[in-house]
Amino acid sequence: xxxxxxxxxxxxxxxxxxxxxxxxxxxxxxxxxxxxxxxxxxxxxxxxxxxxxxxxxxxxxxxxxxxxxxxxxxxxxxxxxxxxxxxxxxxxxxxxxxxxxxxxxxxxxxxxxxxxxxxxxxxxxxxxxxxxxxxxxxxxxxxxxxxxxxxxxxxxxxxxxxxxxxxxxxxxxxxxxxxxxxxxxxxxxxxxxxxxxxxxxxxxxxxxxxxxxxxx
Numbered sequence: 001x002x003x004x005x006x007x008x009x010x011x012x013x014x015x016x017x018x019x020x021x022x023x024x025x026x027x028x029x030x031x032x033x034x035x036x037x038x039x040x041x042x043x044x045x046x047x048x049x050x051x052x053x054x055x056x057x058x059x060x061x062x063x064x065x066x067x068x069x070x071x072x073x074x075x076x077x078x079x080x081x082x083x084x085x086x087x088x089x090x091x092x093x094x095x096x097x098x099x100x101x102x103x104x105x106x107x108x109x110x111x112x113x114x115x116x117x118x119x120x121x122x123x124x125x126x127x128x129x130x131x132x133x134x135x136x137x138x139x140x141x142x143x144x145x146x147x148x149x150x151x152x153x154x155x156x157x158x159x160x161x162x163x164x165x166x167x168x169x170x171x172x173x174x175x176x177x178x179x180x181x182x183x184x185x186x187x188x189x190x191x192x193x194x195x196x197x198x199x200x201x202x203x204x205x206x207x208x209x210x211x212x213x214x215x216x
Contacts (some may be wrong), residue, residue: 012067015049016057022048023068029188030125031113033070036061045197046172087123089131089141095122096142107144109135109192134195150185155193158184159204168205172197 012020026034026042036051043050051061058064087095099107099115099122109125116122125135132138139146150158162178163170176187187197194200 016067019049019054019057019064020068022046023054023064023070027068027070029191031116032124033065087127087131092123092128092131092138093142095119096138096144098122100142100144105144107139107146129195132195134199135192137195150189150193152193155185155190156204156207159190159200160208163201163204163208170201 022043023034023039025046026039026048029042030038039048040051042048054064055061058067096107098119099112103111103115113125116124123131128138129135132141136146136152158179159170159175161182162175162184166174166178172187175190178184179186190200191197194203
């Protein structure tokens, strides 16, 4: 369960603030206290500072979490804090089916995260995407209608436009800034549809290359 605390009024360096913001961004995405192993995976996708760099700045991962506003339990060993529960596909699907019984057959990530707080041992967004590849694929496998603000075609068109304007190998941060300037779908919307930033980039860049080859 995510636990937030008031951080001290310590003056952080620009580098430390970037690390704190990355931890907070992941916490908001997965709606849970970011474990180091989970952060590492997302850091690679998003170009965030690596956990080892963060630990060098703050002394330990729990102290970095504290700086980002997360509380940890002193009586737990570090390995216990890092150990994430594992779920099978069947367990995740059963959780989705229970959600459908409680909430309905239309699902959004926000609704699921709110519902998850009221039940025990429901898998997080991270575990769902890790097992199924994407949030959308997991919802489809469970027979649920994934309600999204943008269609897949709209998200693909937005990312394609960004790549054509900014260039191939578009980074997470570069797209986020571009989307803000052009009022386009957020990085969160793309992650929910494709599962990871690298998967989104690979899919659209492949489409662009095929289109160019066919046009020749």
